[in-house]
Amino acid sequence: MSRLVVASNRVPNPRGSQPQAGGLAVALSGALRRNGGLWFGWNGQLSQTAVSRPRMDQAEGIDYATLPLSKDDYDDFYLGYSNAVIWPVFHFNLGAMSYERRYSEAYARVNDLFADALAPLVEPDDVIWVHDYHLMPMARELRERGVRQRIGFFLHIPFPDYDVLRAMPGHRRLLEDLCRYDLLGFQTENDRHAFEESASRAVGALVETSGVVRHRNRRLRTGVYPVGVDVDELADLSRRTLTAPRVRRLLDGLGERDLVVGVDRLDYSKGLEQRLRAVEALLQDYPHRRGHTVMMQIASPSRSSISEYADLRQRLEGLAGHINGSYGDLDWAPIHYLNRTFARGSLMGLYRAARVGLVTPLRDGMNLVAKEFVTSQDPDNPGVLVLSELAGAAAELEDAILVNPYDVDAIAAAINAALAMPLPERRRRHQRMMNRLRENAIDVWEKRFLDDLHWHIA
Missing domain, CATH: 3.40.50.2000 (Glycogen Phosphorylase B;)
Structure with missing residues (x-):
């Protein structure tokens, strides 16, 4: 059985005394325990300088690899491009967008840093599941480091219509990045349709059939997986x-x-x-x-x-x-x-x-x-x-x-x-x-996504 690697912006503290608060964290923990897994991402802490070597922990059958963010990266990657640019645009609120060039530079830098830290930890049979808008470039970054394993991405927030998306600086690069995944998961059919239209109009992707997109020399799947509860x-x-x-x-x-x-x-x-x-x-x-x-x-x-x-x-x-x-x-x-x-x-x-x-x-x-x-x-x-x-x-x-x-x-x-x-x-x-x-409980959501990610497109 393939090991599951989950990459997310925030990772629960494996040494924390408090139970995980959210159903999503519980579901991902369960998936990692069942498949044998590694959870990678930011540990919620800040450091004076960038740290490239992750801290390794282990708890309840799950391996954890986490990094702190530098104060500058927290300000410009997390508060900046992620939450002052992507978040408002993807929630159709252009008036709340606040863009500065250093924000996009930090977004690229942190994803580059994360990929440097994660790539050496990936094993030959792993399946990688990346979560949410903070880490959209991760597939491209990992591919450039020689990772050829299946990589899926799930977007937890809405995906905007193209006429909204194109107001965001850097949107074409992000669409190119999303096309490097093997499977893209969305919450609703509207979100999936908005991505496919945007990829077609902005970067020349071809929607071959419902749920299959060709971009340049590769094909990827898209799917609708509404997150549920237990x-x-x-x-x-x-x-x-x-x-x-x-x-x-x-x-x-x-x-x-x-x-x-x-x-x-x-x-x-x-x-x-x-x-x-x-x-x-x-x-x-x-x-x-x-x-x-x-x-x-x-x-x-x-x-x-x-x-x-x-x-x-x-x-x-x-x-x-x-x-x-x-x-x-x-x-x-x-x-x-x-x-x-x-x-x-x-x-x-x-x-x-x-x-x-x-x-x-x-x-x-x-x-x-x-x-x-x-x-x-x-x-x-x-x-x-x-x-x-x-x-x-x-x-x-x-x-x-x-x-x-x-x-x-x-x-x-x-x-x-x-x-x-x-x-x-x-x-x-x-x-x-x-x-x-x-019908759409949290365990169904997890199983449907991972089953589809295991299914290979030639």
């Missing part, structure tokens, strides 16, 4: 944590009020300002909800050294205060806004306690919060998911109430409809969504 594990976790002290205190404080919950990273792509304004519209247009509905928005800190993120935090805190000041009462505040990170178990209990899950990103590759919310619900008395039609998850969760995330009044109407939805309809919608989530 349905049974999360359902069990939500049942157990519903009785946790922190969740019980929340429920006791709510009394008979209805809980609407949103959980996101603090990011301009998540539609948080529009979401809070929708709650304001709910209280304005549906006055019978005043005093009876509480919106809890958790916005975990993210990239606070980027000015757009710091500015967003200030705007959200001001908006939440304005709404509470305008509509709140002595014993009721309509919005509970928390700029903190909470343990996964607490979140699952919070989801289960909520009448409505509000997931309204302006653009999202998938959004696992939507799937986690559905999975966490009591099937006998489930809450209702209000979901942005611009999230990748909307392609699977058609039984959510789908909304345009820019339409504040429509979101308010959707919240009101969700709170008023009869129990039989809530049960029907929940059961259909659970069926889809089981």
Whole structure:
């Protein structure tokens, strides 16, 4: 059996005492243990200078090879080209793009450094799986170092339409880089189609058939692999944590009020300002909800050294205060806004306690919060998911109430409809969504991608 090598920007700490927080990290760990594997990437630490020799660790049958980033590379590769250029463009937000030449130079330099460190560790029968937008050049870099093993790439964020993509400096080089993989995986069919159109128009790639692209003298496959969740594990976790002290205190404080919950990273792509304004519209247009509905928005800190993120935090805190000041009462505040990170178990209990899950990103590759919310619900008395039609998850969760995330009044109407939805309809919608989530569970996603990567194109 081939050994699996996973390359990602961040690698979990094999010596850490805390359990891995995300379902994706758990899934990749499982795949590595089953196949025998190596996990390679940044360890989250900074150094004074660039380090080319990885630190080797081993835990639970997985080998780890990790590097720190220099402060300059963190600023220009991670905060710069990755998150001030690629991230906003791929989320269709050209106004947030901030490009400097040194950013693209650092992006190339770090990928070159990573390839220098990884190539000597690759064994003859390995299969390499590269993850996400930070490492798009890795296949080209590894090929230039003589690596001929199968290399797949999975993009966790959306892929933009070509007329958006071409505004990004360096986009042709990145398209050329992506064409050096054997398999490209995307979250949705729209993302795959956008890549194929962009590769055709910008670098002369030929789409031979659906899912097969020829570029110069080689062919690559493309596929759609929506990331899922571990349905049974999360359902069990939500049942157990519903009785946790922190969740019980929340429920006791709510009394008979209805809980609407949103959980996101603090990011301009998540539609948080529009979401809070929708709650304001709910209280304005549906006055019978005043005093009876509480919106809890958790916005975990993210990239606070980027000015757009710091500015967003200030705007959200001001908006939440304005709404509470305008509509709140002595014993009721309509919005509970928390700029903190909470343990996964607490979140699952919070989801289960909520009448409505509000997931309204302006653009999202998938959004696992939507799937986690559905999975966490009591099937006998489930809450209702209000979901942005611009999230990748909307392609699977058609039984959510789908909304345009820019339409504040429509979101308010959707919240009101969700709170008023009869129990039989809530049960029907929940059961259909659970069926889809089981079909595309996290282990299915991993197996489908790796099976396709093993399949060779002549």
